[in-house]
Amino acid sequence: MSDVDNNKALLRVADLHGWYGESHVLHGVNFHVNEGEVVTLLGRNGAGKTSTLLAIMGMLPKRRGSIIFNGTDVIAMQSRHIARLGIAICPEERGIFASLNVDENLMLPPRIQKGGMEVERIYDLFPNLKERRRSQGTKLSGGEQQMLAIARILRTGAKFLLLDEPTEGLAPVIVQQIGRTIGELKKEGFTIILVEQNFRFAASVADRHYVVEQGRVIDMIPNADLQDNMDKLHGYLGV
């Protein structure tokens, strides 16, 4: 299994602790992601999945431990420098800017390295966005906003994507479209951490699943073994 191959991990998170003010939300998170993998963080609300993504991106106010990305420890770096290493986030609340139109939202994140997608290709992937280029960001439907939030980080050249619940609150047909997009991205060599509540969706796109509970990673399940571990997983997620 790829998870044994520890030395080649693109991202290695070790003993990660994190705080919001006085509130201690991450209690020693350990996991790794290999290049080209799609890995999910599964867990209940408040387990620490989003906080883990924010910590990797340098957006959690206080953090300790180590986050080695491509040989660099980013634990103490500011988020704008972390972004420059080739990591990009699609936040849970989508973060579409209301005062910017679709084009401006799409063009906002600066290109940080070569190999970012061309705008035409992005509009091929998300044809609905093209029709709405001039609309204000917040006039879009929830699905369109989600696509825009994913689309705009594809332009930057970042090859490591943090996607926080991209399917939340969306219609099944849109969830399918996002699933196909993640599949395409994987084929193109992107590495992705996906935070999900919907594990049926997670199972359709991911290589491995980490289970997060009370600010720790408590288990890892390869996607191939998912069926055999269903009972355990139901227990973890309380579904």
Add this chain to the structure above:
Amino acid sequence: MGQLLLGLINGAFYAILSLGLAVIFGLLNIINFAHGALYMAGAFVAWMLLNYVGIGYWPALILSPLIVGAFGILLERTMMSRLYKLDHLYGLLLTFGLALIIQGLFRNYYGISGLPYQIPSQLSGGQNLGFMFLPNYRGWVVVASVVVCFGTWFMIEKTRLGAYLRAATENPALVGAFGVNVPLLITLTYGFGVGLAGFAGVLAAPIYSVNPNMGADLIIVVFAVVVIGGMGSILGAIVTGYMLGIVEGLTRVFYPEGSAVVIFVIMAIVLLIKPEGLFGKEAR
């Protein structure tokens, strides 16, 4: 008609100053009480350039805002940047204190009687428009103000740099997470905002005498303009600035006693009916 023009000229200053305040408030969340003092400093720098270095009006129109802007950047880097995580009130107290210090310094060295500044020779004289006499310089002030305000609006609403600014106003953490240097953007924005105040100061120097209280007299009205237009709204600041200048001028014709308070009456009414201001967005 003359009063209308006078109102328009006041409006020109209201617009530039409230625009700077709106830009600064939008991104920094600081109510820049030092704005009036920096406007005054802009006028004084122009006066100093002329009297100490022999640099005239036209170069001063560029140089003085740059000097005031650089001074603003210094203030932002050394002091204000420490306050962003705290309540608005601290920024207000700091900038209010700075305003008093700057005014006090100029009062100490130059007194309060006011220093004369000549209208540049190219703009002396005036035009007889038939129904009124328009001094050339005053016409120039209105034109310059419209150009600067429109230019700023265009830059913020229609360019890529402006898109960064608008996005950072909404969600600075996320813009930073895309790799943009938000602290630098904030510093430059403050420098630009107070540079606008310096520019207004130079424009004002030949009309009003250059004196340490010129900013304090104006800034209260400008704050009312910003509140009426809607905190942080760029277009609101510009349009409301001109509009209230004209309203004030008209009031002086029809009911002179009311001209000093009319803007504050309008502010009270707007706050009662539409608390977010005429062009403001509803608080989210």
